[in-house]
Structures are given as C-alpha cells and as structure tokens.
Amino acid sequence: MYNPKIGIGNKYFNNSRDNLTINNKNSAILSLKLFLLLAIFFVSLSLISAAEINFIRAENSSGFSQGEALIAKLSGNFIDKPTSNNVFFYRGHVRIPMVYEISEMNDDFYIYALLIGKSQGNYSLALENVRYMTGAQESEEDIVKNFTINENISDFSIEPGFVINDTDFSIEVQNLQNNQITINIDTSDNLLVQDSVNVNSGEIKEISFQLKNQEKSFSEQIKLSSEKTSYTIPIFITSNLTSGEEINNSGTTNGGTNNSGTTNGETTPGSEPGTSFKFEPGIVRVSMATDSKSKRIIYIMNTGETEIKDMVFFVPLTLSPYVTITSSKNIKVNSSEKVEITIESDTEEKLVEGEISAESENFTSDFKLILNFTKDYTPPEDEQGKEVVIVTTCVQLKGTVCTENYKCSGETADTKDGVCCIQPATCQEVKKSSTGKIIGWLLVVFVVLLLFWFFKRYKKVKPQIKFPK
Numbered sequence: 001m002y003n004p005k006i007g008i009g010n011k012y013f014n015n016s017r018d019n020l021t022i023n024n025k026n027s028a029i030l031s032l033k034l035f036l037l038l039a040i041f042f043v044s045l046s047l048i049s050a051a052e053i054n055f056i057r058a059e060n061s062s063g064f065s066q067g068e069a070l071i072a073k074l075s076g077n078f079i080d081k082p083t084s085n086n087v088f089f090y091r092g093h094v095r096i097p098m099v100y101e102i103s104e105m106n107d108d109f110y111i112y113a114l115l116i117g118k119s120q121g122n123y124s125l126a127l128e129n130v131r132y133m134t135g136a137q138e139s140e141e142d143i144v145k146n147f148t149i150n151e152n153i154s155d156f157s158i159e160p161g162f163v164i165n166d167t168d169f170s171i172e173v174q175n176l177q178n179n180q181i182t183i184n185i186d187t188s189d190n191l192l193v194q195d196s197v198n199v200n201s202g203e204i205k206e207i208s209f210q211l212k213n214q215e216k217s218f219s220e221q222i223k224l225s226s227e228k229t230s231y232t233i234p235i236f237i238t239s240n241l242t243s244g245e246e247i248n249n250s251g252t253t254n255g256g257t258n259n260s261g262t263t264n265g266e267t268t269p270g271s272e273p274g275t276s277f278k279f280e281p282g283i284v285r286v287s288m289a290t291d292s293k294s295k296r297i298i299y300i301m302n303t304g305e306t307e308i309k310d311m312v313f314f315v316p317l318t319l320s321p322y323v324t325i326t327s328s329k330n331i332k333v334n335s336s337e338k339v340e341i342t343i344e345s346d347t348e349e350k351l352v353e354g355e356i357s358a359e360s361e362n363f364t365s366d367f368k369l370i371l372n373f374t375k376d377y378t379p380p381e382d383e384q385g386k387e388v389v390i391v392t393t394c395v396q397l398k399g400t401v402c403t404e405n406y407k408c409s410g411e412t413a414d415t416k417d418g419v420c421c422i423q424p425a426t427c428q429e430v431k432k433s434s435t436g437k438i439i440g441w442l443l444v445v446f447v448v449l450l451l452f453w454f455f456k457r458y459k460k461v462k463p464q465i466k467f468p469k
Contacts, residue, residue, distance in 0.1 A: 050076065051077070051127070051143050053072050053111075053145035054072065056071040056221075057232055058223070059230075062146060063148045063149075065150060065228075066153050067115060067176045068149075068157065068229065069112055069161050069231065070111075070113040070147070070161070071232070072110070072111045073108055073109070073234075074108065074127065076132045076133075079130075079132060080130045080132075082102065084100075084101075084102050086129055087127060089123065090124045097373075097374070099370050100112060101161070103164055105219075110161075110162045111125070112162055116287075120149050121149055123146070123149060124146045124147065125145045126143065127143040155177055155227065156173050156175050156176055156181060156224075156226060161231075162234040163235045163236065166237065168208065168209060168211055169209055170207060171207050172207075173199060174204045176202075178201050179201055181226050182197070182199075183196060184196045184224070185197070186222070186223040187220070187222045191222075192210040192212060193207065194207075201417075202416060202417070203395050204396065205395075211237065217237055220235050221235065275361045275363040276305075276363060277300055277303055277304060277311075277358070277360070277363070277365055278301055279300050279301075279339070279367035280392050280397060281367070281391060281393075282367050283367065284367060286343060287372040287377055288374075289345065289373075289374065290346060290349060290377075291345060293342070293387075294345075294387065295343070296341040297390045298339050299338060299396075299415075300336065300339050300365075302331040302333055304363075307330065307331065310330070311331070311358050312329075312360070313325045313356065313357070314359070316355060318352050318354040319352060319369060322344055322346065322371060323342070326340040334422075336397055352370075353371065390414060392413075392415050392416060394416075396415075397422055399421050401417055403427070406428060407427070407428060408428075410424065411425055
C-alpha cells in the first residue's frame, strides 16, 4: 500500500541530499575564490614591496638621445643601503664605465648618469649585491632597468641631475647642437630664476637658482626644456644643516663644495685681500682610447683685484698616474692664462675622476676632471687628428670673437670657437689706410712717365736711309 508520508519523506530526503550537494559545490567555489583573492593580494603585496627603478622624465619612455642625462628614482624597502659600489651599467651584457651619482632623500634613492660619449644601442642600469624586502621575503636579486640610446643627438646635457642643498644652487647645461638653442626654465615660486637662457653651440653655462626663503624646506621638480629635449630635475631644499655646511650630491656633508661637485673659489684665513681666480670651464670630460696620449687646454681667470703670484697646482691621487698640469705661476689683473692638461690613458678600460685645485695667497679654486678610457674609442670629427683640444669657449672667458675687418685692441686667447678678445679689450674696426692708394697712384704715374720717356726718345731718333752706290 502506498504510504504518502513515506513518499513525502523520501521526497524530502532526496531534496535534502540535493541541497547538500549544491552547498558542497558552493563551498568549493567560495574556497577557490578566497584562495585566488589571497593569492592576488600576496602577489600584489610582493609587487608593491619589491624594489624598482623608474626613470624621471617628461615622457614615459626608456629611450634616450645621445648625450642626454639619465635621471632615475630607486624605490624599495632596503635592508642594505645602496651606494655607488652597487650601481652598474651595461651595454648588452658587457659592463661599461659611466659617470654617475647616487644619493638618498626621503627613503628613496636618486641616480643620474651622463650619457655623453655613449653610442646608439641597448643598455641597462643595474643595482647589484643589495638586500631588500619583496613582500615578507628577503631578496638579493639584481634590480635591472633596461634603456636604449637612439641615433638622435640631445639638444643639451645637464649636471647635476638632482639637487640636495640648503642654499642657492646652480645647474650646468651644455649645448650639444651645432647652433644656438634656447632653454626654457619652469619652476615654482620658491625659486628665483630667469624664464629662459640662450646657449651657443658647445657652450657650457650655469643657470643660477636663488631661494626666496632661506629658512624654508621644500621639494619640487624643475623643468628645463628646449625644442627637442626636456628634463625633469628633482630638487630637495633642507634648512636644518649646521652653519657653514652644505650637502653635495653624493649625500655626504662637505664644506665649500657646490651642487655640481666643484668649487668656485674658497678664501682661507690669511689670504690676500682681493685675491680671486677661477677655472673655465669648471668641469672637463675627456673620453679617449686606452694606451694613448692627449692634451686639453682650459683657462684660469684672474677675477680679483691683485696679481696672482706663485700659484701651485694639486692633482689628487686618483688622477696623478694619468695627468700632468702645465701653467704659468703668475697671472696679471684682468688676465687669463692657459692650463695645459696632458693625459696618458691606462692600458685597461676605466673611469676615473677627481678635482684638480690651484692655490695662491691662501685662495683656492678647483675644477672637476672626468676621464673615460675606452678601448677602440673613436673621437668626434672636430677632435680627429688633433693632439691638443681647447675646451674653453670665448663666452666662458667673457670675451668676444672679432669678426672680419675687426681687430682686438688688447689681450687675446685661443679658444674653442676662435681667437677671443678678452675684456676690457674690445673689437675695433680696421680702418683702411690711404698709404696703399698713394703708392698705387705713384706707381701708375711712374709707369706713364716711363712710357712717355720711351715714346719721346724713340720719336727723336730718325731712321737713316741708305741709297745704293
């Protein structure tokens, strides 16, 4: 006999089993979703925590022009603080020398490198042998950022690529083009600077920035741009340094050194009043083949009110095996003297740099020399076949290259862009002398008189006619 309760019970029982199956499936799907969410969370956490290198530039690109300055920001949770000993550059898989600086600010690290002299190709910036956190894990894997250098030539280069300072500072720019360029300057109201600057071909010029408030700390980005090249430069101004100290770009505290790594001149106690001189340019970069010899000429200018006497040069240990300095010991007021730098490169590829200083009457000034010894190096066209290369431009000596039909009224100097007329001398027009015209007319008169004399003499002599006998 049919028992409806049993049927109903079986029906209920069967529904319960189906519901149990459905619930089990839902639980499995929920667990899978939870697992995926946790996995995504931990992966995201590891990506966020991992150290990385990002280029700082107006356009989001890893392609650079030849001669451009590379600026990068290194972020991450570092166990070991990165130093210059951990930064390496490669072309392909081959390590190469590079002029660069690294410094720390606000738990991040900033790197800038000068790509001058580097040809078209694939490169990479690597941070090696540094421990850092990747999520909850400790890692020592190399941090690598690839970039390329294309066939284009940058309009201009800059140095430094970032500024960490407590007072006024300057940024050095060099025109890499064959024509004059205009560099536009965009900054905040915290800094006083001109809107733009014109730079001649090959000229190195300093752009000076003044702080509106010397006691205010701030950070910002300065933009320097021309028609084809643009830089975004991080600036960090701190007001908590002790008096007389200044931070340079290597992150160390150092007295008397400006943000570009060179000093404009330093007076020590007991120096002669009015004594002052400086090198032009303040930074000299030389790329040359290994096991070779070359010379560079720069100038040292007497910018003071007294004659410089018994000047002595000092070459640091890093440069002394390769560099010899030759120059006059005395410089008259409002004069400049050549400084001849003789360089003999090493047999191996290497990058060396240092600051060469001069001292007189307890006044000191220096310039930075950067040497890049590269195997099979090919110099630029304007340097090929030249043993001596003049680095200083006429503009740096605050002089003028006299044009045709003009002559300098005083002291001159051979510079990169021609014979330079040094101030206070000026280019004066060469007036054509009338002496030449007088001599010319006298010659004409003499020739006319000579012809007249011959003609008259010939006319007086009558031909004799002989008749046959």
